[in-house]
Structures are given as structure tokens and as C-alpha cells.
Amino acid sequence: MSTLIIAEHDQQSLRASTRSAITAAAVLGDAIDVLVAGENIGVIAEQIARLNGVRRVRVADDARYANLLAENFAPLIVSIASEYQAIIGAATSFGKNLLPRVAALLDVDMVSEVTAIIDSNTYVRPIYAGHLNATVRNDAAIKIFTIRATAFEPAIEGENLAAIAPLAATEATTLARWVSSAIQKSERPELSTARVVVSGGRSLGSAEKFQQLLSPLATKLNAAIGATRAAVDAGIAPNEYQVGQTGTVVAPDLYIAVGVSGATQHIAGIKDSRVIVAINHDPDAQIFQWADYGLVADLFDSVTELEKSLLH
């Protein structure tokens, strides 16, 4: 079975979620091609070529792919779709925007947020905010699905050296154009694949307090920073920090929830974390039902104390 993975990158390096998609594809068979589109992306193509399991990297290096505009990417994927039995992307904002367009253009069904692949037609995906897992069967001629990155180990580099093949760009859309993007640059690990996540809730009060309190702790733990939706809605944390049902799903080794109530929609995004630590001054807070370790305390005192007690 030949599978096409859609690579996601920031024009400089490959997102870890694409590595997870490669691992997922390995369950389907050996012939795994990765499509990478962008401008001046030779380095990324080389990174992908070294990943175990990749047969070929197809590179569309063109200015029209300089921004990850789904309207331009979808026709490019469709132009080679007939060569594949499956097309896979990660369930990131990019993948969720792109893959349904590809499925619609090809007039096939798609399956979202796959967490396990049983065979080439049968997948497991969470439903009801992660409370149940549905096993679904897809008999479409081309299987299109997004995978949940946390459910698959990222593919690693090995002796592999896949062929790198250029791919002709398809016509650019005239209906949509990229206006601008405001991206927070961060040295921290990617939220969806971080081994440690420190998350804050609305109770942190302001954007300044949020950063002041959580950044030093996250830095010491080499952690990504997350937030609740209430914190994002209140302007305390940026959108891309949101963890939960409508945010990013995480499954780190350690999740530290600071002043987080533990609403169902937040839990939906963290419940696969290996260890959950919660700090909340309300002993009845729902988060304690999910926490492996709980500290009933005021966060403004305890977070700094915790950070100071950690070695560098």
C-alpha cells in the first residue's frame, strides 16, 4: 500500500507531528512518500529523507507555498493523489484545515484524529470529547485521515536516505491570499509533542503574571507552556497555548496544571498524560479527580517555591 504523508514545517524545520504521521503510516505498509511544499525547503527535504521508513520525498519548492495556505496545498496534493491508497496528515491546525479540502476535492470520506490503526481500512478515533473510542471502517478508494500526534511515537533518523524528487507546482488560487501572520517565536518544545507541559488557567489574572510565574518553571523543566480556554479568552495567554477539546491535545510525561479547574473540555486534551500534577487552592476542584499529585495551595506562593526548589 503506498501512502502519502503531508509534511508540516515552519520553512526551517519539520514539525514533530509529521514524524508521528510517518510512524502511523508504517502500519499501512512500506511505501511511504512525504510531500513537502514551501519555498527554499531543501534543508527540510533532507531532514525528511533521513527519517526511517521514508521511501521518497516529493518537493514542491515554489513561492506560492511560502505560506501554509490550504487553498494552494489542496490542488497540489490532488495532482498526485491517484498514485496513493492513503493520504495522511497530523491533526494540527494546518492538517485540520487542509485534509478535509483534499477529501472534498477527491469526493471521498475522511476520518479525523486517528489514535490507532488496526488495518488499512479500520481505525480508532476518540468521540464525545475523548470519553469513548470509536472503531471506524473506511472503504474509500483513497483513505484520507489525520492522526493525533500524541498517539504515535515520532519517526527517528537512521541510516535511511530516501530519494528526493521535485514536484511541479499547481496553479495558485486567486480566491484566497495570505495577508499576514503573527507567530510567537519560542525556544520551547512544540506543545503537541512536549515531554513536559506547564499549563495555567484564568486564575493567573493577567498576561504578565502568567508569563512571570510560569516561564521560569517551564524553562527549568524544558517544558512547553499551555493554557485553558478561559485563560485564552481572557487574553492572559495566546491562542496557540490552548490545551483541550478545542485546543491542542497533549500527552506528555508530566503535565502541571496551575490554577486550572479541570473542566471536561480541558481534561479531554490532557487525560493521556502520564503524570498530572495540579495546584489549586480549592480542595474540591475537579482537576484533583484526574491528578496523580495534588497541591491544595495558593498558586502565587507555591509556583515560585516549586521553581526555586528545582535544580537547574
Ligand SMILES: Cc1cc2nc3c(=O)[nH]c(=O)nc-3n(C[C@H](O)[C@H](O)[C@H](O)COP(=O)(O)OP(=O)(O)OC[C@H]3O[C@@H](n4cnc5c(N)ncnc54)[C@H](O)[C@@H]3O)c2cc1C
Ligand atoms: C464547546 C467548548 C469547548 C471548550 N474547549 C476548551 C478547551 O479546549 N480547553 C479548555 O481549557 N477549556 C475549554 N472549554 C472551557 C471549559 O469549559 C472551562 O471553562 C475552562 O477550561 C476553565 O478554565 P480555567 O480552569 O482556567 O478557569 P476557571 O473555571 O475560572 O477555574 C479557575 C480555577 O483556578 C482556581 N484558582 C483561582 N485562584 C487561585 C489561586 N490563587 N491559587 C490556586 N488556584 C486558584 C480555582 O479554584 C478554579 O478551580 C470549552 C468549553 C466549551 C463549551
